[in-house]
Amino acid sequence: xxxxxxxxxxxxxxxxxxxxxWWLAAVAVLFLYVQYGRDSSTSSSSxxxxxxxxxxxxxxxxxxxxxxxxxxxxxxxxxxxxxxxPIESRRxxxxxx
Numbered sequence: 001x002x003x004x005x006x007x008x009x010x011x012x013x014x015x016x017x018x019x020x021x022w023w024l025a026a027v028a029v030l031f032l033y034v035q036y037g038r039d040s041s042t043s044s045s046s047x048x049x050x051x052x053x054x055x056x057x058x059x060x061x062x063x064x065x066x067x068x069x070x071x072x073x074x075x076x077x078x079x080x081x082x083x084x085x086p087i088e089s090r091r092x093x094x095x096x097x
């Protein structure tokens with residue numbers, strides 16, 4: 001994946017000599033790759049822990065430990081929701097059936 005991103009960025013930089021908007025596109029591609037494209041082992045742990053658990057969906061887990069952490073965090077939020085809103089949680093359970 002990194003090779004494709006780097007070669008695409010090089011092409012955008014070369015095109016940028018004719019039109020400077022392509023340079024902005026190259027910067028945007030690199031930014032998006034650094035933020036979201038790399039493995040969690042190379043990215044910062046704070047972005048991994050907050051964004052992946054808050055999003056509810058997304059890419060597949062990079063490791064089983066990361067999957068377990070997200071699953072446990074989701075279960076914790078669900079238990080908290082049921083505890084703080086018992087009537088609403090009972091209604092949702094009834095509607096599921």
